[in-house]
Amino acid sequence: MGSDDADATTPEDPSLRLLTRIADFVEPLTRFDRGHLALETSQHRTIELAARQIFRVGLDFVRAEGQGPLPDGVMEVANGAALAVEAEAQLASARAIIPGRLALWAADHGESPLRRPGVAACFTPPAVLGFVEACAACRGRGSIECKTCSAAGAVECPTCAGRGSRPCSACKETGKERCGRCLGQGYEIIHREETVWDAATNTGRTQNVPERRTCGGCGGSGNVACARCGGVGRESCSRCAGQRTITCQTCKGAGALGCEACASTGKRHFTSQLACTIRETFECSPRTSDAELAATLKSLPAIEQVLGYAQAHRTTAETDASTFRRETLAAIPVTSIVVAVGSRRANVHGFGPQQDIRDYANIAGILLSDDLDALESALPETTLAPPRTTPRMDAALASALASEANVAIAENPGPKGLAVVLNDLRGLLTEEHVRRTSVAMAKAIRRAYWAAMVRGPLALLALALLQFPVELMLRKLDPSARFSAMLGVMLLAFGGAIGAHMLVTRTLERTLAPGRTLHLSRVLSRQGHLRNWLLGAGVFVVLATPAVAGLANLLIPA
Numbered sequence: 001m002g003s004d005d006a007d008a009t010t011p012e013d014p015s016l017r018l019l020t021r022i023a024d025f026v027e028p029l030t031r032f033d034r035g036h037l038a039l040e041t042s043q044h045r046t047i048e049l050a051a052r053q054i055f056r057v058g059l060d061f062v063r064a065e066g067q068g069p070l071p072d073g074v075m076e077v078a079n080g081a082a083l084a085v086e087a088e089a090q091l092a093s094a095r096a097i098i099p100g101r102l103a104l105w106a107a108d109h110g111e112s113p114l115r116r117p118g119v120a121a122c123f124t125p126p127a128v129l130g131f132v133e134a135c136a137a138c139r140g141r142g143s144i145e146c147k148t149c150s151a152a153g154a155v156e157c158p159t160c161a162g163r164g165s166r167p168c169s170a171c172k173e174t175g176k177e178r179c180g181r182c183l184g185q186g187y188e189i190i191h192r193e194e195t196v197w198d199a200a201t202n203t204g205r206t207q208n209v210p211e212r213r214t215c216g217g218c219g220g221s222g223n224v225a226c227a228r229c230g231g232v233g234r235e236s237c238s239r240c241a242g243q244r245t246i247t248c249q250t251c252k253g254a255g256a257l258g259c260e261a262c263a264s265t266g267k268r269h270f271t272s273q274l275a276c277t278i279r280e281t282f283e284c285s286p287r288t289s290d291a292e293l294a295a296t297l298k299s300l301p302a303i304e305q306v307l308g309y310a311q312a313h314r315t316t317a318e319t320d321a322s323t324f325r326r327e328t329l330a331a332i333p334v335t336s337i338v339v340a341v342g343s344r345r346a347n348v349h350g351f352g353p354q355q356d357i358r359d360y361a362n363i364a365g366i367l368l369s370d371d372l373d374a375l376e377s378a379l380p381e382t383t384l385a386p387p388r389t390t391p392r393m394d395a396a397l398a399s400a401l402a403s404e405a406n407v408a409i410a411e412n413p414g415p416k417g418l419a420v421v422l423n424d425l426r427g428l429l430t431e432e433h434v435r436r437t438s439v440a441m442a443k444a445i446r447r448a449y450w451a452a453m454v455r456g457p458l459a460l461l462a463l464a465l466l467q468f469p470v471e472l473m474l475r476k477l478d479p480s481a482r483f484s485a486m487l488g489v490m491l492l493a494f495g496g497a498i499g500a501h502m503l504v505t506r507t508l509e510r511t512l513a514p515g516r517t518l519h520l521s522r523v524l525s526r527q528g529h530l531r532n533w534l535l536g537a538g539v540f541v542v543l544a545t546p547a548v549a550g551l552a553n554l555l556i557p558a
């Protein structure tokens with residue numbers, strides 16, 4: 001838009017100028033042209049506003065402590081008491097200097113409302129102060145006695161309870177085992193040969209005589225000393241190798257642990273730094289009895305907005321010790337008009353020479369309320385299962401979608417989308433209106449989508465039936481070839497599902513926007529229909545295709 005053209009068409013009268021600004025914003029967002037907005041009354045005022053900026057210089061000590069010696073660049077003092085004295089001196093010196101430097105800055109920039117005093121203008125940071133102390137946790141040693149082993153570096157062996165040995169596993173602590181020679185009998189039988197004279201035959205014959213003797217291996221007791229423990233009854237502990245203690249795991253045998261408080265240095269340092277901050281507060285006092293205008297002007301967040309609206313301003317400033325105050329008296333022209341929208345009225349204000357509109361007083365909401373009412377009243381005639389719409393609902397949805405603001409609402413569903421839309425529309429619609437529209441449009445679009453889907457495009461899923469002849473033709477082939485063929489049928493059917501969504505989109509674009517262009521695909525995907533349809537169709541194809549193959553084999557056996 002060339003500026004010459006704009007000048008030529010911009011009306012001189014400020015109220016007509018404001019109406020034009022409103023129409024320029026509303027017209028592209030609704031299906032209604034500016035003919036629906038009529039200027040009813042208008043009022044021009046200049047509101048006096050006092051804007052107060054207060055800058056308070058504050059001083060604070062930032063204290064820190066840490067492990068080891070002082071960091072580089074810190075000025076070392078003897079101890080905590082010395083640090084307190086030095087810090088107090090730094091504070092006194094800064095306090096003495098700040099008012100003079102602040103006043104000097106104010107003399108140069110005090111009456112320029114957009115200039116803000118910086119810390120550097122009134123404060124030069126003094127040296128960071130610090131001292132070092134022996135670490136309290138380790139008393140300066142850098143390490144701490146190990147509590148687990150009482151600094152010994154070793155602890156009692158838990159396996160043998162510090163005895164160095166454990167009961168012999170072979171003899172159960174008796175020290176004995178059964179004698180292998182007599183098998184525990186204590187005696188052995190030996191057979192001696194004896195010659196016996198037989199008087200009847202007068203011959204001598206030899207006979208074996210068994211004889212019982214005490215066992216030479218065990219001396220008759222049946223037991224010998226245990227070979228494993230040598231008769232002691234206990235064997236050496238394998239965990240501690242008989243040493244009775246093992247290395248302490250906590251200190252790894254050192255008897256002490258590094259001190260965490262000082263990183264084993266034995267020292268801790270403490271520092272104190274004087275820091276300066278400047279806090280700004282801002283408040284506006286508009287002088288008007290109009291409560292709505294007063295509230296709007298009071299909420300201006302900073303001097304920049306006040307100056308943006310001011311036709312003229314006058315600034316005074318004063319410094320008082322460490323506080324700088326500035327007051328700007330601004331004259332803000334305000335054009336207020338009452339716009340007639342059908343039978344309803346909206347009160348809109350334009351602030352400043354540029355007539356900034358902070359709130360469009362629900363003008364679009366008034367224009368679009370009939371469309372919303374029509375859509376809401378048509379919805380009960382429709383159903384989701386089975387999917388069915390009525391010509392009345394289609395017409396109402398078409399009217400609603402003819403307004404750009406409603407398309408924006410449909411493209412931004414959910415609470416997050418609501419916030420986006422409300423922020424963009426600057427009061428052109430109320431939150432309640434946007435919420436109602438969002439719910440009604442989502443419902444209407446869902447019903448229109450599924451109704452259009454079942455009226456034909458859904459049949460494309462029947463492409464999965466191709467698996468029937470494919471199965472019969474390929475049943476002689478090996479499984480991997482048949483699997484590839486089935487995958488091909490699945491992809492074809494899924495492609496059919498994508499095609500069905502595109503057909504539905506095209507159909508809806510024709511029924512909902514006859515004679516004009518409406519790009520519905522964005523709305524349908526933001527409303528989740530594309531995702532839901534492809535998900536459902538995908539599951540169907542994956543389940544139906546193997547089922548068709550099974551059916552083919554069942555009905556026509558090989």
Ligand SMILES: [Zn+2]
Pocket residue numbers: 135136137138139140141142143259260261262263264265266267
């Ligand atoms: Zn320590």
Ligand SMILES: [Zn+2]
Pocket residue numbers: 146147148149150151152153154248249250251252253254255256
């Ligand atoms: Zn230890």
Ligand SMILES: [Zn+2]
Pocket residue numbers: 179180181182183184185186187215216217218219220221222223
């Ligand atoms: Zn024996």
Ligand SMILES: [Zn+2]
Pocket residue numbers: 168169170171172173174175176226227228229230231232233234
């Ligand atoms: Zn033994």
Ligand SMILES: [Zn+2]
Pocket residue numbers: 157158159160161162163164165237238239240241242243244245
């Ligand atoms: Zn042991």
